[in-house]
Amino acid sequence: MKTRTTRALQCSATLVAAGLLLTACGSSGGSGSGTQAGSTSFEGRGPITYAAGKDSSGVVQKVIDRWNAQHPKEKVTFIQLPTDADSQRQQMIQNAETKSDAYTVLSLDVVWTSEFAAHQWIDRLPEQQFPLQKMLKPVVETARYRGGLYAAPASSDGGLLYYRTDLLKKAGVSRPPTTWSQMTADCAKVEKLPEAKGMSCYAGQFQKYEGLTVNFAEAVNSAGGVVTDASGRPDVDTPAARKGLDFLAGSFKDGTIPKEAITYQEEDGRQAFQAGKLVFLRNWPYMYSLAGKSKVAGKYAVAPLPGLNGPGSSSLGGHNLALSSFAKNKATALDFMKFFSSEASASTFLKDASLAPPYTDLYDNASLVQQYPYLPDLKQSILRAVPRPRVVQYGDVTSAIQQQVYAALTGAKSSAQALKDLQSDLRKSTAQ
Amino acid sequence: MTDTETLPETAAHRSGGTAARPSVPARPRGRRSRASAGSARMAALLVSPTLLVLAIVVLYPTLMALRESLYGPKGLDPRTGFIRTTEPFVGLRNYADIFGPAGDRFWNAFWNTTFFTVVTVGLETLIGVGMALIMHRAFRGRALVRAGILVPWAVPTAISALLWRWIFNSDGIANALIGRQILWTTEGFHAKVAVVVAEVWKTAPFIGLLVLAGLQVIPKEVYEAARIDGASALRQFWHITLPLVKPALLVAVLFRCLDALRMFDLPYILVGAQKNSVETLSMLAQNEASNVRFGPASAYSVLLFLYVLLIALAFVRLLGADLVGDGGPRGRAGRRRLVVARPAEVTA
Numbered sequence: 086m087k088t089r090t091t092r093a094l095q096c097s098a099t100l101v102a103a104g105l106l107l108t109a110c111g112s113s114g115g116s117g118s119g120t121q122a123g124s125t126s127f128e129g130r131g132p133i134t135y136a137a138g139k140d141s142s143g144v145v146q147k148v149i150d151r152w153n154a155q156h157p158k159e160k161v162t163f164i165q166l167p168t169d170a171d172s173q174r175q176q177m178i179q180n181a182e183t184k185s186d187a188y189t190v191l192s193l194d195v196v197w198t199s200e201f202a203a204h205q206w207i208d209r210l211p212e213q214q215f216p217l218q219k220m221l222k223p224v225v226e227t228a229r230y231r232g233g234l235y236a237a238p239a240s241s242d243g244g245l246l247y248y249r250t251d252l253l254k255k256a257g258v259s260r261p262p263t264t265w266s267q268m269t270a271d272c273a274k275v276e277k278l279p280e281a282k283g284m285s286c287y288a289g290q291f292q293k294y295e296g297l298t299v300n301f302a303e304a305v306n307s308a309g310g311v312v313t314d315a316s317g318r319p320d321v322d323t324p325a326a327r328k329g330l331d332f333l334a335g336s337f338k339d340g341t342i343p344k345e346a347i348t349y350q351e352e353d354g355r356q357a358f359q360a361g362k363l364v365f366l367r368n369w370p371y372m373y374s375l376a377g378k379s380k381v382a383g384k385y386a387v388a389p390l391p392g393l394n395g396p397g398s399s400s401l402g403g404h405n406l407a408l409s410s411f412a413k414n415k416a417t418a419l420d421f422m423k424f425f426s427s428e429a430s431a432s433t434f435l436k437d438a439s440l441a442p443p444y445t446d447l448y449d450n451a452s453l454v455q456q457y458p459y460l461p462d463l464k465q466s467i468l469r470a471v472p473r474p475r476v477v478q479y480g481d482v483t484s485a486i487q488q489q490v491y492a493a494l495t496g497a498k499s500s501a502q503a504l505k506d507l508q509s510d511l512r513k514s515t516a517q
Numbered sequence: 518m519t520d521t522e523t524l525p526e527t528a529a530h531r532s533g534g535t536a537a538r539p540s541v542p543a544r545p546r547g548r549r550s551r552a553s554a555g556s557a558r559m560a561a562l563l564v565s566p567t568l569l570v571l572a573i574v575v576l577y578p579t580l581m582a583l584r585e586s587l588y589g590p591k592g593l594d595p596r597t598g599f600i601r602t603t604e605p606f607v608g609l610r611n612y613a614d615i616f617g618p619a620g621d622r623f624w625n626a627f628w629n630t631t632f633f634t635v636v637t638v639g640l641e642t643l644i645g646v647g648m649a650l651i652m653h654r655a656f657r658g659r660a661l662v663r664a665g666i667l668v669p670w671a672v673p674t675a676i677s678a679l680l681w682r683w684i685f686n687s688d689g690i691a692n693a694l695i696g697r698q699i700l701w702t703t704e705g706f707h708a709k710v711a712v713v714v715a716e717v718w719k720t721a722p723f724i725g726l727l728v729l730a731g732l733q734v735i736p737k738e739v740y741e742a743a744r745i746d747g748a749s750a751l752r753q754f755w756h757i758t759l760p761l762v763k764p765a766l767l768v769a770v771l772f773r774c775l776d777a778l779r780m781f782d783l784p785y786i787l788v789g790a791q792k793n794s795v796e797t798l799s800m801l802a803q804n805e806a807s808n809v810r811f812g813p814a815s816a817y818s819v820l821l822f823l824y825v826l827l828i829a830l831a832f833v834r835l836l837g838a839d840l841v842g843d844g845g846p847r848g849r850a851g852r853r854r855l856v857v858a859r860p861a862e863v864t865a
Binding site for chain 2: 171200204230231292294344345347348353477478487495497
């Protein structure tokens with residue numbers, strides 16, 4: 086009996102071992118001497134790596150090839166991480182926790198900057214070496230932590246309001262709405278049309294995931310509220326924030342937002358809009374060219390997001406380049422970051438992968454605007470944008486937001502109660 | 518010998534009484550004392566590579582996780598704005614926290630895990646046995662049916678979760694079939710139902726496969742004898758098929774239980790992360806680890822480990838599932854009865 090028990094023990098142990106192994110490995114770098122802070126010397130030249138999410142357009146490799154042709158002794162290897170942001174972050178954290186030098190330059194989502202900087206997983210960068218004054222100000226803000234520059238803006242992203250030009254025109258509306266009440270009024274006119282039968286008014290991304298945080302922050306900021314104040318403290322239990330959340334919750338209740346939109350991520354919303362089920366949709370610029378190949382082709386346009394009393398503010402998306410603290414050949418890495426985030430590269434990324442550039446000039450370039458008619462609106466969107474909370478424990482902050490806002494949107498809680506609970510949750514997770 | 522003589526004999530074995538004992542190949546008493554010291558050393562030598570590998574891949578990570586679970590998350594130094602480089606030792610606080618107000622999420626995940634395990638394994642057992650009985654029948658196109666039943670098991674869990682996410686989409690097939698719109702991937706009991714359906718679809722074939730293997734070693738003569746004795750189909754199933762297939766079934770159910778207890782990818786992809794209605798213990802541990810709180814994450818993993826261990830032990834002790842297949846001398850393992858049945862068949 087004894088041997089059997091032990092063997093049963095071993096068998097069941099094997100089953101969970103895999104999970105534990107991961108945890109154990111991730112933590113082994115827990116104790117160790119602190120790394121240099123702020124006084125990085127960018128020394129060493131030689132081959133380096135660039136770690137970023139999967140590149141479906143192939144443009145990243147193209148730009149890297151250009152670099153490699155010019156710098157045969159300092160070649161850059163592109164390490165492709167998984168497509169979804171959570172696993173990218175996880176792999177980068179694992180890499181940092183083991184102090185591995187496998188990744189040199191990291192492509193960070195804009196909301197990760199504070200976390201990576203606070204853990205000293207990435208180096209502080211010399212500000213004067215990057216043309217920050219030529220970039221849109223809100224974009225540069227996403228690369229800072231406590232005043233220091235920890236990343237180089239590589240691409241940006243802002244929310245846009247997609248709308249059906251054909252239906253608005255037919256309903257006698259000549260210009261896209263700039264406020265929420267205009268939007269619902271326009272919608273009411275459109276819904277009287279026979280061709281708008283069965284259509285819903287508006288949708289965004291309301292599934293319980295990062296997109297909900299984006300949409301909630303936009304609603305709050307567009308109503309004049311804040312999620313976190315200038316010094317990073319939560320301040321969400323305010324009348325302004327409540328107006329923002331009430332707009333979303335109320336729209337769900339009165340059917341302005343269709344009730345299935347609670348399950349929408351970016352792609353679900355895009356499909357609903359392309360299938361002609363929505364008059365207005367909040368989405369990122371990536372959808373612009375895709376919708377051009379659908380049955381709403383030629384029947385839509387974009388505008389900056391509407392707000393409570395005027396144009397609203399978007400949340401910022403995009404990626405920044407950061408330098409891993411544990412990497413070798415940092416002199417090469419710094420040069421590569423300058424090259425990769427240069428205006429020339431940004432222009433290639435815009436043309437080949439329609440990634441929003443951080444550079445102001447490119448938005449005003451006439452030939453680019455002709456090719457990408459959404460650029461002026463996107464520029465407005467980014468200029469008015471507010472970065473999502475810049476906090477170290479971003480993971481906890483975003484899950485607290487998702488938890489409470491989701492409860493408010495599904496009617497499980499009143500907006501007031503949700504914001505009150507959110508304020509106390511956020512206070513806890515930013516207190517550490 | 519005739520069949521009529523076999524039946525009472527097998528019946529005696531089935532009853533598990535002392536009557537079964539004599540036909541068991543009796544193990545010599547005091548075997549260990551007779552075994553020479555040399556062969557014992559040889560055995561230890563031969564087993565040592567396995568033990569070494571087990572120590573590296575099982576023991577070491579387990580001990581590391583145990584140690585890690587005694588540490589708290591690194592704090593933020595408000596003066597510098599940097600996270601401290603060392604983790605504070607907090608003793609058993611990570612474990613104690615689950616009994617405080619912060620334990621709500623743990624207990625929710627614990628009950629979800631238990632609910633999924635009990636419900637999915639229960640349904641899978643019923644459906645799996647049904648599938649095995651169908652696959653076991655001799656009929657035309659049997660190979661095709663067998664292959665068809667096994668397809669879901671061959672699909673990777675993450676892929677089948679994506680597949681079911683499309684089915685349970687707001688405009689998906691599931692809603693089209695039932696004729697009303699249920700938003701399956703939102704919070705609520707329906708999200709649990711979606712996970713259960715997808716899980717049962719995927720893993721019932723596993724039980725079906727193992728039970729089929731069990732069915733195929735049951736001698737036909739037993740059924741012939743039962744028929745001659747005039748036993749009905751139901752009676753045959755209840756008194757012959759089920760007891761004889763029990764060892765295989767128990768192993769299958771145990772494996773499914775252990776698997777279901779650490780369920781992660783299906784709810785994570787099908788319904789989504791941080792959904793209270795479907796969050797399991799593995800998802801909770803993963804979530805903590807991804808927020809760089811390895812201490813609490815390890816504590817949750819250790820608790821899950823103990824839970825799994827407890828279930829495995831309960832199976833082995835109470836139900837006599839013979840996991841390793843060598844049937845100890847005093848074991849109540851059902852497998853032994855199967856071993857018994859075979860000599861009976863030979864003597865018949």
